[in-house]
Amino acid sequence: xxxxxxxxxxxxxxxxxxxxxxxxxxxxxxxxxxxxxxxxxxxxxxxxxxxxxxxxxxxxxxxxxxxxxxxxxxxxxxxxxxxxxxxxxxxxxxxxxxxxxxxxxxxxxxxxxxxxxxxxxxxxxxxxxxxxxxxxxxxxxxxxxxxxxxxxxxxxxxxxxxxxxxxxxxxxxxxxxxxxxxxxxxxxxxxxxxxxxxxxxxxxxxxxxxxxxxxxxxxxxxxxxxxxxxxxxxxxxxxxxxxxxxxxxxxxxxxxxxxxxxxxxxxxxxxxxxxxxxxxxxxxxxxxxxxxxxxxxxxxxxxxxxxxxxxxxxxxxxxxxxxxxxxxxxxxxxxxxxxxxxxxxxxxxxxxxxxxxxxxxxxxxxxxxxxxxxxxxxxxxxxxxxxxxxxxxxxxxxxxx
Amino acid sequence: xxxxxxxxxxxxxxxxxxxxxxxxxxxxxxxxxxxxxxxxxxxxxxxxxxxxxxxxxxxxxxxxxxxxxxxxxxxxxxxxxxxxxxxxxxxxxxxxxxxxxxxxxxxxxxxxxxxxxxxxxxxxxxxxxxxxxxxxxxxxxxxxxxxxxxxxxxxxxxxxxxxxxxxxxxxxxxxxxxxxxxxxxxxxxxxxxxxxxxxxxxxxxxxxxxxxxxxxxxxxxxx
Numbered sequence: 001x002x003x004x005x006x007x008x009x010x011x012x013x014x015x016x017x018x019x020x021x022x023x024x025x026x027x028x029x030x031x032x033x034x035x036x037x038x039x040x041x042x043x044x045x046x047x048x049x050x051x052x053x054x055x056x057x058x059x060x061x062x063x064x065x066x067x068x069x070x071x072x073x074x075x076x077x078x079x080x081x082x083x084x085x086x087x088x089x090x091x092x093x094x095x096x097x098x099x100x101x102x103x104x105x106x107x108x109x110x111x112x113x114x115x116x117x118x119x120x121x122x123x124x125x126x127x128x129x130x131x132x133x134x135x136x137x138x139x140x141x142x143x144x145x146x147x148x149x150x151x152x153x154x155x156x157x158x159x160x161x162x163x164x165x166x167x168x169x170x171x172x173x174x175x176x177x178x179x180x181x182x183x184x185x186x187x188x189x190x191x192x193x194x195x196x197x198x199x200x201x202x203x204x205x206x207x208x209x210x211x212x213x214x215x216x217x218x219x220x221x222x223x224x225x226x227x228x229x230x231x232x233x234x235x236x237x238x239x240x241x242x243x244x245x246x247x248x249x250x251x252x253x254x255x256x257x258x259x260x261x262x263x264x265x266x267x268x269x270x271x272x273x274x275x276x277x278x279x280x281x282x283x284x285x286x287x288x289x290x291x292x293x294x295x296x297x298x299x300x301x302x303x304x305x306x307x308x309x310x311x312x313x314x315x316x317x318x319x320x321x322x323x324x325x326x327x328x329x330x331x332x333x334x335x336x337x338x339x340x341x342x343x344x345x346x347x348x349x350x351x352x353x354x355x356x357x358x359x360x361x362x363x364x365x366x367x368x369x370x371x372x373x374x375x376x377x378x379x380x381x382x383x384x385x386x387x388x389x390x391x392x393x394x395x396x397x398x399x400x401x
Numbered sequence: 402x403x404x405x406x407x408x409x410x411x412x413x414x415x416x417x418x419x420x421x422x423x424x425x426x427x428x429x430x431x432x433x434x435x436x437x438x439x440x441x442x443x444x445x446x447x448x449x450x451x452x453x454x455x456x457x458x459x460x461x462x463x464x465x466x467x468x469x470x471x472x473x474x475x476x477x478x479x480x481x482x483x484x485x486x487x488x489x490x491x492x493x494x495x496x497x498x499x500x501x502x503x504x505x506x507x508x509x510x511x512x513x514x515x516x517x518x519x520x521x522x523x524x525x526x527x528x529x530x531x532x533x534x535x536x537x538x539x540x541x542x543x544x545x546x547x548x549x550x551x552x553x554x555x556x557x558x559x560x561x562x563x564x565x566x567x568x569x570x571x572x573x574x575x576x577x578x579x580x581x582x583x584x585x586x587x588x589x590x591x592x593x594x595x596x597x598x599x600x601x602x603x604x605x606x607x608x609x610x611x612x613x614x615x616x617x618x619x620x621x622x623x624x
Contacts (some may be wrong), residue, residue: 005510016498310494313455314508314555315483317476395450398494 001320010327020296021332027293028336028378029343031286032370036344036362038282041351042275043363046268051359053264057133059100059234060260063093063224063241067256083249084220087150087209092244093226098237102226103130104149106212110180112205114166121162122204123179125212133227136201141173141188144208152210156184160192161202179205180215234259279366283373289336290377293329297385301325301392308389309397318390325386326379333378337371402563402594403429403452408461410447410617421447422458423617431562434589435596435624436608444617445598446567452596453486453565454478466562483512487556487593489585491568493548495540495555501547502527502536505554512559526554530584546577553584557593564588566597570604582607 001009014021065085090104106125111118128146130136136143143157156177163172177184184207193201213219228237238257246253301308308321345362352360410422421444429435437445450456451463454470463471470481495504502523509519527533530550540548549569556564566585570578582604589595597608605611610624 001511002513005513009510012498306492306494307496309455310496311507311511312479313453313482313488313494314511315479315481315559316511317479319476320511394455395447398455398490399446 001316001323006323006327007331010324010331013324014328014331017300020300024289024293024296024332025336025339027289028286028333028374029340031282031289031377032337032340032374033343033347034282034285035279035370035373036341036366037347039275039279039366039369040344040348040360040362042271042278043366044358044360046271046275047359047361049267049271050264053260053267056260057135057225057227059228059231060133061226061228061234061237061241062258062260063226063245064256064258065220065223065254067254083252083254085224085245085255086219086221087213089245089248090221090224091149092248093224093241096237096240096244098229098233098240100227100229101129101133102224103127103133104209104221105130105223105225106209106216106218107222108212108216110215112162112166113178114175117166119162119165119203122200123212123215124204124206125209125215126206127209129227130206130225133225136193137191138188139191141186143188144206145187149209152208152214154182154184154211155187155208157188157190157206158186159190159200159202159204161200162205163189177205179207182211182215184211234261275363286370286373286377289333289374290381293333293378294381294384297325297329297382298388300328301385301389304389305392305397308392309394312392312394313398321390322386325389326382329378329382329386330375333374334371337374340374341367341370402431402433402466403427404462404464405451406462406464408448408451408458408463410444410451410456411459420617422451425461425617425619427612427619427622429594429596431594432589432592433594433596433624434586434609435594435612436605436610437596437598437612437614438600438602438605439614439620440600443614445614447617448614449565449567449596449598452563453488454482483508484559485561485563487553487559487561487564489549489552489556489564489566489569491571493540493545493552493572495548495551497540500537500539501532501543501551504540504551505558508555508559522558526558530554544577545573546580549573549577549581550584553581553588557588561593563594563596566595568599569597570599570601 063085065083087104090102093099093102103126108123109120110123112121112123113119126144127149128144131143138157139160144155145153147153156179158177166177167175172186172189175186177186190201207215226237226241228234238259241257242253242255245255311321348360348362405425405427408422408425409420412419412421425448437448439445447456451458458471461471462469465481466485470478473481496507499507505526506519506523509522527536530553532547532550532554535543535547540551543551564585569585570581573581585595585597586607597604599605610622612619613621
């Protein structure tokens with residue numbers, strides 16, 4: 001029997017038994033739709049987190065004071081507090097070849113006021129490099145000017161929300177603000193970025209790092225943000241940074257260097273696993289659909305005993321009959337899977353309409369995977385009924401009507 | 402053409418072994434017209450199934466056109482059925498969702514014959530059996546006689562040498578039955594071997610040779 005004829009014969013048979021065909025299509029469509037929907041939601045969540053991270057900058061390393069490792073044993077009695085990171089430590093890092101740029105960071109909370117309006121906001125001390133490293137954009141004015149980080153200027157850059165709260169529609173650039181007990185001239189306004197992993201940049205004031213150290217009366221840094229020259233120098237940069245700081249800290253390795261990629265990779269892994277787990281649970285419905293296919297096909301075989309007997313009498317060997325029934329279940333599961341894909345795509349559209357801020361992506365591998373799994377399920381669960389058909393004794397199958 | 406040697410067929414019914422066929426020897430020459438008769442349960446249908454390779458004997462040998470077909474494997478037996486044997490059944494056994502033309506085409510389709518060749522042969526058969534204007538009708542839109550004519554056209558579309566008919570008129574009225582039997586006899590006159598199971602004595606009398614079966618054995622053979 002030619003393949004084309006087998007297909008035509010099966011399509012004809014499938015189309016002739018409407019009720020059972022619809023049932024099987026429905027079961028398979030639900031299974032496939034749930035797999036694709038859930039996997040796509042998982043993927044969307046993963047992308048969302050990845051985007052959040054990439055908005056923080058690329059190839060970033062974060063240098064923190066103190067070791068984050070636990071060494072066990074009782075705490076040492078003396079010299080247990082880690083040495084602070086200083087501005088000089090930070091400047092030493094700029095001499096490393098694997099470091100493109102860096103920005104020392106001092107963070108604190110201080111009252112910011114203009115006339116009678118006062119807000120308690122997050123004050124970040126940084127250098128000009130921060131704008132490039134964290135992809136900060138300005139809607140007005142300029143960022144902090146480049147220059148010697150040890151010498152500050154009384155200028156600041158403010159977030160857009162702070163600008164509307166303190167200035168309303170007034171002229172901002174060149175105006176004076178009081179931060180703590182010092183006065184700063186507004187040099188620029190940051191473009192709205194919204195939440196970036198918890199820090200609301202729109203409500204932040206950025207001032208030169210030296211001024212921040214003076215404001216908060218500290219010589220230490222909160223952390224140092226470092227950008228490696230390239231993706232593949234991150235590891236080198238990490239090593240060199242540790243070595244440099246260790247050397248400067250009298251041989252004491254008392255800092256922690258985190259690469260952003262490592263954090264991202266961890267999140268990525270978590271979400272991937274989650275997606276797979278959820279997809280796996282949804283795949284159970286595919287198995288249920290498969291069992292349904294088996295059940296309905298078994299009924300179909302017993303309904304078509306006479307037809308099977310006839311085909312045998314007409315000279316169809318067992319493998320032809322096996323092939324015909326397998327083609328039927330494969331066609332049914334394929335059609336069901338396609339319906340399921342359409343349903344999933346429609347469902348994701350609806351979700352996207354309700355959640356505009358959450359980027360919905362259809363995992364491009366979910367469609368071929370679901371189709372493949374559906375057809376495989378159809379074939380696997382089709383084998384038993386098809387074998388039952390092919391093994392029907394011809395004489396018996398023809399005798400009854 | 403056909404030679405059966407010591408055919409035995411035993412069915413297990415509950416605890417009891419029923420001898421459906423017992424020591425059946427039979428020789429049929431090419432071109433013969435044989436009626437197998439006998440009461441229900443005499444084994445005539447079982448004999449026809451064995452002749453049609455739809456059932457395997459428990460013992461004995463079956464030679465068809467010189468070849469010992471009782472020893473062949475499943476696939477080869479299917480091939481013998483496809484090319485050498487045509488079946489006509491009491492209940493027609495047409496595929497209900499296929500048109501008359503598609504039903505006649507079915508053996509050609511199963512054999513993998515090219516579509517152009519299939520159409521040509523089906524058209525010839527439709528005309529020969531007076532079904533040209535019924536080609537696109539489904540079985541439930543045909544009369545009993547027309548259905549059996551479709552079934553006969555299907556049985557001979559592969560040009561077999563042997564036609565096995567199981568009560569071919571059993572489900573037809575007298576006029577349609579006569580028409581069908583005349584078609585079968587016409588095929589026989591063209592040289593096809595015709596073996597027919599019937600319990601209608603009138604039909605049996607028309608055959609050139611009558612075999613009477615009782616309790617799984619051949620009791621009388623007019624040949």
